[in-house]
Amino acid sequence: MEFVLYEVKDAVGVITINREKALNALNSQVLDELNQTLDGVDLETIRCLILTGAGEKSFVAGADIGEMSTLTKAEGEAFGKKGNDVFRKLETFPIPVIAAVNGFALGGGCEISMSCDIRICSENAVFGQPEAGLGITPGFGGTQRLARLVGPGMAKQMIYTARNIKADEALRIGLVNAVYPQDELMAQAEKMAAGIAKNAPIAVRNCKKAINDGLDADMDEAIVIEEKLFGDCFETEDQRYGMKCFLEKVKDKEPFKNK
Ligand code: CAA
Numbered sequence: 001m002e003f004v005l006y007e008v009k010d011a012v013g014v015i016t017i018n019r020e021k022a023l024n025a026l027n028s029q030v031l032d033e034l035n036q037t038l039d040g041v042d043l044e045t046i047r048c049l050i051l052t053g054a055g056e057k058s059f060v061a062g063a064d065i066g067e068m069s070t071l072t073k074a075e076g077e078a079f080g081k082k083g084n085d086v087f088r089k090l091e092t093f094p095i096p097v098i099a100a101v102n103g104f105a106l107g108g109g110c111e112i113s114m115s116c117d118i119r120i121c122s123e124n125a126v127f128g129q130p131e132a133g134l135g136i137t138p139g140f141g142g143t144q145r146l147a148r149l150v151g152p153g154m155a156k157q158m159i160y161t162a163r164n165i166k167a168d169e170a171l172r173i174g175l176v177n178a179v180y181p182q183d184e185l186m187a188q189a190e191k192m193a194a195g196i197a198k199n200a201p202i203a204v205r206n207c208k209k210a211i212n213d214g215l216d217a218d219m220d221e222a223i224v225i226e227e228k229l230f231g232d233c234f235e236t237e238d239q240r241y242g243m244k245c246f247l248e249k250v251k252d253k254e255p256f257k258n259k
Pocket of ligand 1 (some may be wrong): 021022023025026061062063064065066083103104106107108109111131136137138139140142
């Protein structure tokens with residue numbers, strides 16, 4: 001692949017968008033390669049993904065403005081669908097995905113980070129939805145996910161004004177969970193991923209599904225979604241072993257088996 005790198009470190013997969021000359025902007029090829037990369041993740045062995053951008057300046061500076069500049073209405077809609085399909089695959093990916101935002105996360109860059117389960121960023125990170133200044137709306141889920149993450153008032157302010165915000169403000173409004181010096185960001189992402197990877201994989205996947213599906217439902221339906229996914233964990237080897245270790249006060253547990 002030309003623009004997407006995939007590296008495996010123990011049970012963690014690291015996806016790097018690698019189009020540094022264009023600040024990792026998302027053209028159709030990058031979107032296709034991301035899609036293929038996700039399809040290739042070995043879900044038997046990988047328990048968490050990290051998504052980041054190449055270099056120290058930009059995570060993803062948005063959808064490719066050159067490619068979009070001449071699109072017709074129909075082509076624009078199709079490009080939006082192409083991005084949305086990949087981002088939705090990421091959002092509903094069975095295992096958690098941490099966005100390690102290492103610089104600019106603008107437009108499609110902010111949007112792809114919001115399709116991840118968790119966002120952490122470097123001190124030089126900049127978030128924003130500049131689309132209205134380019135004559136378009138956000139097109140890869142920004143109008144929907146930003147409003148859900150930071151509330152409609154703040155999302156509308158950011159989107160209508162097209163004003164970028166720095167890492168400290170992103171932290172304050174809850175768009176990111178933590179801010180680190182650039183040279184510590186990947187280590188922190190890997191530490192968090194390892195902390196997720198050591199827990200029972202079936203349980204972690206069911207947690208992700210319960211939270212995601214529950215957020216799309218009303219509370220009566222949502223608690224039933226949880227009950228089913230909770231019940232689904234029982235009789236697994238990992239549930240039996242995890243509870244046995246607690247009851248028998250085992251200090252050094254064996255790794256969970258994903259069974
Ligand atoms: N698309 C295409 N190319 C991009 C790009 C993008 N989104 N962002 C940066 N680049 C390219 C620049 O054209 C430039 O290429 P050349 O060297 O060939 O001229 C290279 O990356 C470096 O960029 P700059 O010289 O502009 O770097 P800078 O440090 O001066 O500025 C920046 C950095 C503030 C991020 C600026 O590049 C910028 O504003 N980029 C665009 C950000 C943006 O508007 N993103 C939203 C796109 S719309 C979208 O994403 C729609 C959607 O929801 C689907």
